[in-house]
Amino acid sequence: MSAKSASMAKPRFRDASTESPLARLSLMAVALAFMAFVLLLPLVLVFIEAFREGVPAFFEALGDPDTLSAIQLTLTVAAIAVPLNLVFGVAAAWAIAKFEFKGKTFLITLIDLPFSISPVISGLVYVLLFGSQSVLGPFLKSYGIEILFAVPGIVLATVFVTFPFVARELIPLMQEQGTGDEEAALSLGASGWQTFWYVTLPNIKWGLLYGVLLCNARAMGEFGAVSVVSGHVRGLTETMPLHVEVLYNEYNFVAAFAVSTLLALLALVTLALKTVLELRYGHAIAGSRKH
Amino acid sequence: MDVTITNIRKEFGQFPALYDLSLDIRSGELIALLGPSGSGKTTLLRLIAGLEQPTAGKIFFGEEDASAKSVQERHIGFVFQHYALFRHMTVAENIAFGLKVRPKANRPPAHEIRKRVSDLLDMVHLSGLEKRYPAQLSGGQRQRVALARAMAIEPTVLLLDEPFGALDAKVRKELRRWLKEFHDRTGHTTFFVTHDQEEALELADRVVVMSQGKVEQVGTADDVYDTPNSPFVFSFIGESSHVPVTVRDKTVLFQGEPIGTTENGQGPGELFFRPQDVVVTTDSHSLYGKVTACRRLAGTRIAEIDVANNGHEPYHLEIEVPLDAPVAVGADIRFRPTRWKLFGQ
Amino acid sequence: MTTGQMMKNWRQPSILPGFGLTLGYTIFYLTAIILIPLVGLVWRSASLGWAEFFAIAADERTMLALKVSFGSALAAGAINAVFGVIVAWVLVRYDFPGRRLLDAVVDLPFALPTAVAGISLAALYAPNGWVGSLLAPLGIKIAFTPVGIVVALVFVGLPFVVRTVQPVMEELDREVEEASATLGATRFQTLRMVVLPALTPAILTGFALAFARGVGEYGSVIFIAGNIPYVSEIAPLLIVIRLEEFNYAGATAIACIMLLISFAMLLFINLLQMWSRRRYANVR
Numbered sequence: 001m002s003a004k005s006a007s008m009a010k011p012r013f014r015d016a017s018t019e020s021p022l023a024r025l026s027l028m029a030v031a032l033a034f035m036a037f038v039l040l041l042p043l044v045l046v047f048i049e050a051f052r053e054g055v056p057a058f059f060e061a062l063g064d065p066d067t068l069s070a071i072q073l074t075l076t077v078a079a080i081a082v083p084l085n086l087v088f089g090v091a092a093a094w095a096i097a098k099f100e101f102k103g104k105t106f107l108i109t110l111i112d113l114p115f116s117i118s119p120v121i122s123g124l125v126y127v128l129l130f131g132s133q134s135v136l137g138p139f140l141k142s143y144g145i146e147i148l149f150a151v152p153g154i155v156l157a158t159v160f161v162t163f164p165f166v167a168r169e170l171i172p173l174m175q176e177q178g179t180g181d182e183e184a185a186l187s188l189g190a191s192g193w194q195t196f197w198y199v200t201l202p203n204i205k206w207g208l209l210y211g212v213l214l215c216n217a218r219a220m221g222e223f224g225a226v227s228v229v230s231g232h233v234r235g236l237t238e239t240m241p242l243h244v245e246v247l248y249n250e251y252n253f254v255a256a257f258a259v260s261t262l263l264a265l266l267a268l269v270t271l272a273l274k275t276v277l278e279l280r281y282g283h284a285i286a287g288s289r290k291h
Numbered sequence: 292m293d294v295t296i297t298n299i300r301k302e303f304g305q306f307p308a309l310y311d312l313s314l315d316i317r318s319g320e321l322i323a324l325l326g327p328s329g330s331g332k333t334t335l336l337r338l339i340a341g342l343e344q345p346t347a348g349k350i351f352f353g354e355e356d357a358s359a360k361s362v363q364e365r366h367i368g369f370v371f372q373h374y375a376l377f378r379h380m381t382v383a384e385n386i387a388f389g390l391k392v393r394p395k396a397n398r399p400p401a402h403e404i405r406k407r408v409s410d411l412l413d414m415v416h417l418s419g420l421e422k423r424y425p426a427q428l429s430g431g432q433r434q435r436v437a438l439a440r441a442m443a444i445e446p447t448v449l450l451l452d453e454p455f456g457a458l459d460a461k462v463r464k465e466l467r468r469w470l471k472e473f474h475d476r477t478g479h480t481t482f483f484v485t486h487d488q489e490e491a492l493e494l495a496d497r498v499v500v501m502s503q504g505k506v507e508q509v510g511t512a513d514d515v516y517d518t519p520n521s522p523f524v525f526s527f528i529g530e531s532s533h534v535p536v537t538v539r540d541k542t543v544l545f546q547g548e549p550i551g552t553t554e555n556g557q558g559p560g561e562l563f564f565r566p567q568d569v570v571v572t573t574d575s576h577s578l579y580g581k582v583t584a585c586r587r588l589a590g591t592r593i594a595e596i597d598v599a600n601n602g603h604e605p606y607h608l609e610i611e612v613p614l615d616a617p618v619a620v621g622a623d624i625r626f627r628p629t630r631w632k633l634f635g636q
Numbered sequence: 637m638t639t640g641q642m643m644k645n646w647r648q649p650s651i652l653p654g655f656g657l658t659l660g661y662t663i664f665y666l667t668a669i670i671l672i673p674l675v676g677l678v679w680r681s682a683s684l685g686w687a688e689f690f691a692i693a694a695d696e697r698t699m700l701a702l703k704v705s706f707g708s709a710l711a712a713g714a715i716n717a718v719f720g721v722i723v724a725w726v727l728v729r730y731d732f733p734g735r736r737l738l739d740a741v742v743d744l745p746f747a748l749p750t751a752v753a754g755i756s757l758a759a760l761y762a763p764n765g766w767v768g769s770l771l772a773p774l775g776i777k778i779a780f781t782p783v784g785i786v787v788a789l790v791f792v793g794l795p796f797v798v799r800t801v802q803p804v805m806e807e808l809d810r811e812v813e814e815a816s817a818t819l820g821a822t823r824f825q826t827l828r829m830v831v832l833p834a835l836t837p838a839i840l841t842g843f844a845l846a847f848a849r850g851v852g853e854y855g856s857v858i859f860i861a862g863n864i865p866y867v868s869e870i871a872p873l874l875i876v877i878r879l880e881e882f883n884y885a886g887a888t889a890i891a892c893i894m895l896l897i898s899f900a901m902l903l904f905i906n907l908l909q910m911w912s913r914r915r916y917a918n919v920r
Contacts, residue, residue, distance in 0.1 A: 016342050016362045016817035017810040023823070024730060031726035032738070034719045038791055039744050042756040045766065049759060088665045095658040101647030110666055113674075116898050118852025119750075120872035121891045124879065125673035128680050133884055160669055182652055192653035214746075221749025223855035228876060241751035241855065248755045248859065257759075260752040267747040274747075275740040342814055362817045375815040379833045389819035392829070444819055 046264045050257035061255035062262070069235045070243035070259070073151070077239060078219040081158040085215050089166025090208070094200075097174030098182065111168065114161050122160050123228025126153060149231025154239065157225040162218045169211030170204060177203055206281040210274065217270040221263060292353050292447040292480050293318050294339065299348035301334055308334040309504045312348070316482075316497075321474045323495035324484045327527070330501040332484045333452055339482060340450050341365045352447055365448075368441030368479075372453040374433045376425040382436050383408050383421035389444035411439040414473070431462040435469075442477070451483035455490070467494060488528050492516065500524050522634050525563045532608040533563040534578070534598065536633070543633070546601070551576035551627045560635035564628035566593060569610040571618070577625040580608065582618050594618050596626075681892045684885055692889040697865055698874065702893065705871040708782055709850030712789030713797075717843045720797030721835070727798070728805040742798050745791055750855025757788050758859035780862030785870065788856045793846030800842035804835055837912025841905060848901045852894065 019027070051058055061067065092111060096104055114122060130137040130147040140147060147153045181203065185195040201208075223241040230237040238246065240259055247256035294316040301309040309331045316322055324332040337343045339350060341362035349358045357365050377385050386408045390399055399407070412418045415435040425433055434454060441449065454470070455463040471494050474481055485491050491498050492512040500507040500515055500523075508515055508524045519525040522533070537544045537559045543552045545562075551574060580598035587593075592612045597605040610626055612618055647655070681689065692698060727739050745753065761768045761778040768779055778784050808831065816826040854872040862868040871894055878887035 017813040018729065019823050019827075027722055028726050028730060028732065030719075031723045035723060035738060035741065038794060039741055041766070042753060042760055042791065043744065043748070045756050045760055046752060049756075088662065091658040091665075092662040094654060095662050098652050099647055099650055099655050099659075101659075107662070107666075110670060113670060116848060116901070118854065118872050118891075118894060118898075120854050120875050121677075121852070121894060124875060124887060124891050125677045127879060128884065128888065129673050129676045131884065133882075134676070156669070160673070163665070163669060179650070179652060186651055186653075195652075196654070217747050221747075221752070223749060223751040223754075224872065227854075228879060241749050244749075244751045244755060245859075248758075253759070256755055260755065263749045263752045267744065267749070267752075270747045271740050271743055274743065275736070279736075340818060342818070362814075363820050363822065366820070367818060369815065369818040371811050371815060373811065375809065375811040377812060377816075377830055388816070388821070388829075392816075392819065392821040392825045440815075440819065 043264060046257055046260045049253060050261045052257075053254050057254055058258050058261075061252075061258035064255065066235045066238070067243060067255070067259055070238045070240045071262070073154070073238065074220050074240040076151070077155050077158050078216055080155050081162055081219045082212060082216050084159055085163040086166050086208070086212055088163055089170055089211060089215075092167045093170035093174045093204075094196075096171050097177075098179050108171065111164050111171075114164055119161055119222065119224025120228055123157050123225035126157055126160070126229050148229055149233065149237060151237065153229040154226050154237060157229045158219050158222055161222055161225050162215045165215035165218065166208070166211035169207050169214070173204055173207040174200075206277060210277050213270055213273055213277070217266065220266060293351075294448060294480055294482075295351040296335075296339070297349050297351070299335070299338060299350065300346045301331075301338060301343065302346045307504055309338070309345075312504075312506055314499065314506070314509065316480060318480055319478045320496045321471075321481045321494060322483070323491035323498045324482060324501060325486070325488055325491040325498050325527075326501035326507075327486055329503065331504040332486075332499075332501050335501070336450050336452055336482055336484050339448065340367050340369050342369075366444065366446055368444065368446030368449045370434070370437045370441050370449075370451040370454050372456045374425070374437045374457075376433055376437060376440070378425055380424075381421060382412070382417070382423050382425070382428070385425070385436060386411055386440045386443050388440065407443060408439075411443055414442070414476075415439045416469075429462075430458045431466055434458065434466065438473075446479065449479045449481040451481065453484050453486070456485075463490075470494060492528070500527065502527070519563075519632065522561060522563060525632060525634075530566050530609065531563050532566065532610070533561050534606055534608070536560060536562045538633070538635075545578060546599075549576045550578050552631065554633050556633070556635060558635060560633045562628070562631055562633050564631040566609045567591075567611045568630035569626050569628050571610075571612060571616070571624060571626045573625060574627070575625075577627040578608075579623070579625050580605075582620050582622050582624050583607075585612070585618055585620055590614070592617060594624070596624060677888060677891065677895075680884065681888045684889060688885065689889050689892075692886050693893055697869075698871075698886075698890055700866045701869050701871045701874040701890075704782060704785065704867075704869060705851050705894075706897070708785040708789055708870075709793075709847050709853075711786045712793050712850050713843045713847040715786070715790050716793045716797045716846050717839055720794055720842060720846075721801055721839060723794070724798045724801040724805055728802060742795050745793075745795050750792070750853070751859075753791060753856045754788065754859040757784075757791060757856065761787060761860060779860050780864075780868065782861075782868050784860040784862065785857050785868060788860050789846075789850040789853060792853050792856050793850050796846040796849060797839070797842035800845060801835060801838045804838040808834060837908065840908055840912075844901060844905045844908065848898060848905075851901075852898070 018024070092107075096107060127148060128134060130140070130153065132138065137148065145152070147156065181199050182195050185199045186192075190198070220239075221241060222239075223245070226239055227242055227245070230239070230242060232238060232242060232246070234246070240263055244256050244259050244263070247253075247259065294314070296312060296314040296316075299309055299312045300307070312331075312335065324335060326332045334343065338345050339357075341357070341360065341364075345358065349356055351357060352365065377388065380388070383405075387404050390404045390407065408421070409418070412421065415438060417432060417435055417439070420428070420432070420436075425436070428436065438451075438454075455466050458466065467490060470483075474494075483494070492515075495512065497509060497511055498515050499509050502523050507527075508520050510518075515524055515528050519528060525531050526533070534545055536550070538554050538556050541553050541555065542549045543554050543562065544550070551572070578598060580596040582594050583597050584595040585592060586595075592614055594610050594612050596608045596610060598608060599605055618624055684692075723742070727735060727742070758779055759765050761784055763769065763772050763777065763779065765779065768777075771778060778787060812830060813826050816830045817823075821829065852872060854870075854876075857870055858873055861870060861873075863870075863873055871890055875887045875890050875894075878884070878890065
């Protein structure tokens, strides 16, 4: 091979810290194909199947009384669980981030627990606690309070699986922010509540919003835990995800996917808001992205 | 290996980092690429290495056009400012890396690689540290490992990017001396980038002074210090002061008055001189100003002088005064440069 | 650790108010929501006695359900480890139109309710589904087989790998790759010997997280799985079946086994992270 043709033999890598153009294209193709196939295809299917019998059928399915009850129940449960977990998250983050005490790690591990437990087990623990074979169950029933197979049980199970979200978001954020601002406010004469309201809260507002967003998405979408405690009573103790299961098992596919579109839209809105928050306020979120 | 650079241009998007640069380096020279940030010296180094591609121009290693070769093929040794050691490999594995990645045909047998590593560790005075990880070494040690790693592949040209920039002053001084010895022993053509002119003057066979993408001057330490060819080089290398003057009838005039020096040429210019090339005088043909400060500096004294500028901000100059003839702060003073350079239009 | 012991915790003095209030509320909440139910679980399983516990655990159906759960989670985790790394690399290192959008989409499995994912995947891979109908003529069945479970778990676990590996990739020092190239390594050698070792701890962590999640997954799986006992029945489903049979003992025992393994996973992940931090110590 002459020197001239050797230098023209193969394209030179322009950049020593990246792959050849061909390798780049191949990797991109693989990644994009994988994502489209695994992630996008199922999402697209939901919307297409929902409208398979046309738009009127879609709205008819949504208007079904059982479906409307399911939607209402889902919203109710979220409306209770999310604020509860919000308060918890703020309290826990305040205690953990602004003070030094022994047992912090244990506390944080405890808070992380629901993430490592199967949702079915999360529901199971409440069945064991309030079920017919337990102590508390019959006791409360004698007072007319039904936990299992009723709304309270669903709320409890939902609270269980979603309470880490706000706390996990706020703890690293508030730890990062330290205690300087609060100490300054106190030294200027502010009370505890004033300090929290006027100093801490503005600092954590975006992280708080982010945590609430994720908490809500999970609260509305939770299936396994709620399925175990709910009793599946149509029109009464079915949340939207449970109702989707029922419709699907009855081969009422259009209705199942119609309700699913609402949940899918919720997911997309959550994703969109999440992305906006990450892009615009990333610095104020201290996003630890493990879920 | 001779290195010849012809008409190199490098643009990053719209931004030109190097303009039409040419250099002729002889085999075995230790060359300093000296200049302030933004001068393009690191860009030039990376172009020689093949880590960047020039927008135009060529680089020759000996007779061969290296511009057509990838960085792997150029067979150069590169030492990064922050060492870029492989954190998950031991010192020995780092140094052996360049030999282990060679295709089977060119790869030396394992025992030979071990011996080469051991010899190199001796050369950089780090024997016994084979099994350590980079995290366990000091900055100076890491830099020497980086150098040994680059040397292991027996490069044609050695390139160092601000090799001592991340180290503290004392370690820097030691390593400078060590690098000079190392180069004298091994004789590779070596380029190193620095913004520290003291370092450049101490180490280099020749200095390439760069500014804003262009070469200002190439020469030995004496050349650039004693005969700088531009205001930039004069003020960048060593200490300097300068005043605007006019030459008329071979007399140098400052603000219309002769200052006791003569020059050829005519017309306005800038007179540059060094603090130590000045004599205090009572002669009226001299520069005239007020002493604003006087401080001791090693074996001499520096006087800061304000020279009046017709109501504008005065010129701030520095001159050396002998230890046994101190000047009082606030006193008037007359002085005249004994060596200088005039840069005209 | 009981509530009483916690209250005696020694802490550093601080001028900030609200410690008692917030910590108290936190502990109360945790106790009520987590500790008491968990204690209930443990107490119930303890009341089983070892003999009965092992009988339930060793029952063939239980063992196979666990095998299906852990086996498919392992397989899905491995698939995600490979493709997740590729996806993360493409998102971090390359720029192309729609990259931001795609980056956001990676989190879809986190946001989408599992039941929705479940019916969608089932519809997709059923013999008359979009993909299933293409594969049926080739004799490949995905839905209602263990393969379907793996597919569902790949969906669920992908973000775990990508999001764990991404930050590490973003922090990679490009100079080290350049150094490798100057020493003569080809791009592939650099990726294999320099980049991959630096990513390995994160990949392992991501795999472990995806695996742990996959083992307990319920909603995404039960529609596509077929749920045939001994064949494609996952452990969480068996728990639900036992509950419906009012066989609380059985449900509890299976749950305990799963919890023990989850705990072991958490421990493993923490040890892994400690080891990798030591091995690849973070210095310049």
